[in-house]
Amino acid sequence: MSENLIEFNNISKFFGKVIALKDVTMKLKKGEIMCLLGDNGAGKSTLIKTLAGVHKPDEGEIVIEGKKTVFDSPKDALDMGIGTVYQDLALVPLMSVTRNFFMGREPLKGLPFLKTFDIEKANQIAAERMGQIGIDVRDPSQAVGTMSGGERQCLAISRAIYFGAKVLVLDEPTSALGVHQASMVLKYIVKAASQGLAVILITHNVHHAYPVGNSFTVLNRGKSLGTFNKKDISREELLGMMAGGEELDKLEVELKEMDRLSKN
Amino acid sequence: MSEKAKSISSKKISGQDERLKEVSKLRLLLNRPELGAVGGAILVFIFFGIVAGDTGMFSAYGTLNFLDVSANLGIIAIAAAMLMIGGEFDLSIGSMIGFAGICIAIPAIYWGWPLWISIIFAFAMAVLVGYFNGILVVKTGLPSFIVTLAMLFILRGATLAITRLITGRTQVPGLRVLIENDPIAWMFATDTFKWLFTWLGSMNLIALRTDGTPLATGIPPSVIWFIAATLFATWILMKTRYGNWIFASGGDKNGATNVGVPVGRVKISLFIGTAVAATIFATIQVLDAGSADTMRGNLKELEAIAAAVVGGCLLTGGYGSAIGAAFGALIFGTVSMGIFYTDVDTDWFKVFLGAMMLIAVVFNNYIRKRVTESK
Numbered sequence: 268m269s270e271n272l273i274e275f276n277n278i279s280k281f282f283g284k285v286i287a288l289k290d291v292t293m294k295l296k297k298g299e300i301m302c303l304l305g306d307n308g309a310g311k312s313t314l315i316k317t318l319a320g321v322h323k324p325d326e327g328e329i330v331i332e333g334k335k336t337v338f339d340s341p342k343d344a345l346d347m348g349i350g351t352v353y354q355d356l357a358l359v360p361l362m363s364v365t366r367n368f369f370m371g372r373e374p375l376k377g378l379p380f381l382k383t384f385d386i387e388k389a390n391q392i393a394a395e396r397m398g399q400i401g402i403d404v405r406d407p408s409q410a411v412g413t414m415s416g417g418e419r420q421c422l423a424i425s426r427a428i429y430f431g432a433k434v435l436v437l438d439e440p441t442s443a444l445g446v447h448q449a450s451m452v453l454k455y456i457v458k459a460a461s462q463g464l465a466v467i468l469i470t471h472n473v474h475h476a477y478p479v480g481n482s483f484t485v486l487n488r489g490k491s492l493g494t495f496n497k498k499d500i501s502r503e504e505l506l507g508m509m510a511g512g513e514e515l516d517k518l519e520v521e522l523k524e525m526d527r528l529s530k531n
Numbered sequence: 532m533s534e535k536a537k538s539i540s541s542k543k544i545s546g547q548d549e550r551l552k553e554v555s556k557l558r559l560l561l562n563r564p565e566l567g568a569v570g571g572a573i574l575v576f577i578f579f580g581i582v583a584g585d586t587g588m589f590s591a592y593g594t595l596n597f598l599d600v601s602a603n604l605g606i607i608a609i610a611a612a613m614l615m616i617g618g619e620f621d622l623s624i625g626s627m628i629g630f631a632g633i634c635i636a637i638p639a640i641y642w643g644w645p646l647w648i649s650i651i652f653a654f655a656m657a658v659l660v661g662y663f664n665g666i667l668v669v670k671t672g673l674p675s676f677i678v679t680l681a682m683l684f685i686l687r688g689a690t691l692a693i694t695r696l697i698t699g700r701t702q703v704p705g706l707r708v709l710i711e712n713d714p715i716a717w718m719f720a721t722d723t724f725k726w727l728f729t730w731l732g733s734m735n736l737i738a739l740r741t742d743g744t745p746l747a748t749g750i751p752p753s754v755i756w757f758i759a760a761t762l763f764a765t766w767i768l769m770k771t772r773y774g775n776w777i778f779a780s781g782g783d784k785n786g787a788t789n790v791g792v793p794v795g796r797v798k799i800s801l802f803i804g805t806a807v808a809a810t811i812f813a814t815i816q817v818l819d820a821g822s823a824d825t826m827r828g829n830l831k832e833l834e835a836i837a838a839a840v841v842g843g844c845l846l847t848g849g850y851g852s853a854i855g856a857a858f859g860a861l862i863f864g865t866v867s868m869g870i871f872y873t874d875v876d877t878d879w880f881k882v883f884l885g886a887m888m889l890i891a892v893v894f895n896n897y898i899r900k901r902v903t904e905s906k
Binding site for chain 2 (some may be wrong): 355412
């Protein structure tokens, strides 16, 4: 069991009378990509915030590298190597790539009481890191606003990795992106996993999740419908399992019915 | 990483460096927030050079005059700019100027405190007011526009009420005699480089009074404070971690919080900054005039914000520069004094101020689009 990098055992979270999460269990190994699938309102956001240390679970335990852990704050989660990339990415479009990359964790230099932001070093690291993922930053002092959506996503992920993430939690990294941009981000996620990170990919898009995931956990109304290995489940079965599946079947029937009626 | 990958990535980086040089200097310059203000200042100087070049506006005395006005405004404009970059407004700057003035004058004149203690007292009050503004904005989440608008009235009213209560008047004169031998007051009341002006006078290079002393006696303290404030603020914004936090707090509060920037603390410190700048302004003016007036600094908050906007600060925060605000203040100071040297009625100054702001906002909007959408 201890080969799992991180385990979430029977996590539950309640807000007053509302059961946001009930008995959710997930286990991840190094280099594994687990996709967390669910429709809107399935409890994805609550789960992310629990992973990131924003919420404390009311029941269940988090085990990292065999040790039981409690996160008291987002900083605790960060220190334990959980790097969360939120949907809004925490990037400031008007600020440069470098200033964004090191936002809140700027490298310093100089005298003990007169430390200054080491821009040269920061520029160099930022350019290097972006170069490694094949993103062409003409100038690390250019504003993030000039980058494409996919590039911004990769910048945010790259930042989380640079600052010591062992487990990457990605919240809908492809939701706002076109096909080309999404595939660029997914490629980078696979690359990150191949370097030994565990990745939790949260999405409602099975078509993006299926090609890259090793296993799939489906959330529905706060409960896990189970975790499935890729070889055990097809894309269509996954789609059907998400609340959307049934709904779409129903919609199809209704549309046919309407079509039939209008023809008569 | 394998050696191969390393060589690829390093190639990429060196490739980028080569391309970096291709970006023309002009393009880089065009993307700087202070471009508009620097250009505007040049235009203003050209204009007055043509219209009022032979009137004495650009004599040593005239130059120091408009520099003094610009510098006073500049001190508060720079603090206002930093706060705007941090995503907030302070409309209480002008009222704080009046309040700081009586915080110096009443203890010094009526309570018999030494002048330097009164000055320190005024700065302590500024820190309190700034802290109060900041904590109110951060804790309530209300727009700083509203919170500091309330503070504008509260401070101005309190200044008037307290002064009348203690002194029975709205002005407190009699400070000039206290300046001499004071351990602190000289920092706000001494002209510097006097030897230079004396020498220039003796060489007949600048205008003299009838008694042979030069008309312009030295660089006024406001100009020194102004230059120091510009350099200090620029250093903070560009070279320190705190500077990066200011941009981040104004650019995206939530994002900054998520990556660990103490947004609340940054904003509170910036509110303290504007109140302290207002107090520097007040101290210089009170010691120069020898008296405190409850109406001093009226509407200065709007001029400071206008200068910051002309200097390239975005009203939405996260973008701007201290150098820009300094040039914005220079434009306003130059025009407000220069207009006396022309045939134009000085009533038109405010029209100019408003028009300048409008042009600046349109221009800045365009610049922001360039910066963020250049792909």
